[in-house]
Amino acid sequence: MPHALIEELKGKLIVSVQAYPGEPLRTPEIMAAMSRACELGGAAAIRCQGLADIAAIKGRVEVPVIGLWKDGHEGVYITPTRRHALACVHAGADIVAVDATGRPRPDGRPLCETLDAIKEAGAFAMADCMTFEDIEAAVDLGFDLVSTTLSHGVAATDCTMADGPDLELLRRATSVFPDVPVICEGRVHTAEDARQAHAAGAWAVVVGTAITHPTSITSWFAEAMQ
Numbered sequence: 001m002p003h004a005l006i007e008e009l010k011g012k013l014i015v016s017v018q019a020y021p022g023e024p025l026r027t028p029e030i031m032a033a034m035s036r037a038c039e040l041g042g043a044a045a046i047r048c049q050g051l052a053d054i055a056a057i058k059g060r061v062e063v064p065v066i067g068l069w070k071d072g073h074e075g076v077y078i079t080p081t082r083r084h085a086l087a088c089v090h091a092g093a094d095i096v097a098v099d100a101t102g103r104p105r106p107d108g109r110p111l112c113e114t115l116d117a118i119k120e121a122g123a124f125a126m127a128d129c130m131t132f133e134d135i136e137a138a139v140d141l142g143f144d145l146v147s148t149t150l151s152h153g154v155a156a157t158d159c160t161m162a163d164g165p166d167l168e169l170l171r172r173a174t175s176v177f178p179d180v181p182v183i184c185e186g187r188v189h190t191a192e193d194a195r196q197a198h199a200a201g202a203w204a205v206v207v208g209t210a211i212t213h214p215t216s217i218t219s220w221f222a223e224a225m226q
């Protein structure tokens with residue numbers, strides 16, 4: 001039986017509030033204001049990037065904060081080491097999201113060390129996965145939540161509105177692990193995508209770009225009028 005904080009997320013929408021390096025909205029104050037706006041709209045948790053954003057958002061919303069730290073942009077870059085994960089906990093993350101793929105980690109240390117450190121620090125751990133095998137391994141290790149986050153392997157901002165979530169991976173994971181909180185994340189671009197992910201058994205659905213990345217959303221509309 002998952003902890004009450006994870007249980008509270010069941011059937012809910014989580015919003016990912018992130019701006020990328022060099023973008024106009026990339027300041028903690030703006031990310032915190034946007035997070036509060038999403039909370040008012042019904043977000044059951046906020047997923048966010050970077051220590052300053054985690055701290056600012058934690059101070060602004062009541063709902064749980066899923067924190068991560070992106071360091072680099074190739075290979076394992078989402079909370080790549082134990083040090084990054086502990087810093088996210090200390091910044092205020094209730095749940096820490098980490099890259100849980102089998103790819104080499106920058107410090108050469110095993111993923112289980114990061115997981116243990118998060119748990120010892122009193123937080124929960126979310127496994128950002130690429131494949132079904134990643135999900136299996138993360139369940140075996142004892143992650144509190146597993147997610148389809150990395151299944152497409154391309155930057156969220158490089159997608160078009162027509163790209164949808166990986167429902168096939170989601171369905172396989174929820175049928176093999178019916179008791180594990182499996183999160184659908186990545187390319188949930190429409191309310192219909194979210195409905196389908198929910199119907200496919202997602203414990204919760206994370207929406208980022210389609211709610212909180214106005215540059216991408218604007219380009220989708222502009223391109224539709226070409």
Ligand SMILES: CC(=O)N[C@H](C=O)[C@@H](O)[C@H](O)[C@H](O)COP(=O)(O)O
Nearest residue numbers: 016149156186187188207208209210
């Ligand atoms: C692949 C990667 O680095 N994903 C990141 C993880 O935090 C974010 O850039 C995404 O916005 C997030 O996963 C939500 O996905 P979408 O923006 O597609 O709703």
